[in-house]
């Protein structure tokens with residue numbers, strides 16, 4: 001008997017989340033996968049069909065979607081450099097908003113569901129962590145683009161899932177270093193680092209995020225779901241946990257505050273996402289930071 005496979009298009013497959021999604025779906029026999037991103041090829045093994053695509057090009061997006069006719073499009077592509085978005089505003093809007101609008105248009109033509117990633121940066125960080133129905137008030141241009149992308153989807157007349165997450169960590173090929181790798185690399189070289197005590201989140205291990213996203217898809221959910229980590233803590237305390245698990249010198253970590261960093265974009269200070277809805281409705285069960293860091297340590301030692 002022929003199994004009817006679910007057709008899933010992963011856009012942004014070369015990013016931190018994109019690669020983790022490919023890794024997961026490559027083991028699912030009930031899924032037919034097609035990959036797309038802006039680079040010339042997929043960074044992992046080439047057992048999958050791949051299309052080089054720039055989501056700011058409406059015709060490229062339309063052609064890709066009409067050629068593959070997906071049941072689901074997972075959009076893991078974005079301009080994620082928060083300070084870069086502050087200065088390169090036109091590019092940020094093109095990728096994070098117009099790109100999403102073109103994906104929505106494609107979904108409408110082929111009746112696909114769009115699964116889109118959003119962020120706690122749509123909030124101002126005055127009183128996080130945030131519920132799904134809290135009122136957004138972005139304080140950075142990146143946050144504005146991500147909020148606008150959510151609105152493009154909500155008014156798009158398509159079935160959708162918006163997954164909001166925060167402070168992703170995990171190891172993948174060729175992506176910019178995550179916070180864990182940055183801390184480990186500096187402390188291993190006996191370099192001092194300054195880490196803020198006033199930014200609070202619930203850091204999200206990329207494999208937990210994949211688990212949350214795929215549960216929501218499999219359970220045919222719609223609407224907004226927060227997917228984050230179990231523990232709510234300051235960035236400084238996160239760095240301390242990393243040093244402890246990797247047996248590195250904690251005294252190299254200096255405390256600082258956000259106002260001393262002079263970053264181009266403002267950061268929400270009390271950010272983070274409340275994950276109760278995902279726990280209750282999806283059976284989402286993230287692991288602790290300790291468990292995840294130990295997993296990363298093992299992965300790095302095996303490399």
Ligand SMILES: NC(=O)c1ccc[n+]([C@@H]2O[C@H](COP(=O)([O-])OP(=O)(O)OC[C@H]3O[C@@H](n4cnc5c(N)ncnc54)[C@H](OP(=O)(O)O)[C@@H]3O)[C@@H](O)[C@H]2O)c1
Pocket residue numbers: 011012013014015016017018037038039053054055056075076077078079080095099117118119120146165166167168169175176
């Ligand atoms: N990372 C976090 O802490 C975090 C937190 C909350 C929410 N999110 C959201 O989660 C999603 C995934 O984040 P991530 O950290 O996995 O991102 P990432 O590692 O930066 O990956 C994004 C991917 O999209 C690609 N891309 C950029 N512009 C494109 C375009 N015009 N057309 C096609 N592909 C394009 C990037 O290519 P290049 O690298 O070559 O530009 C990259 O491969 C994003 O929507 C992000 O906003 C992330």
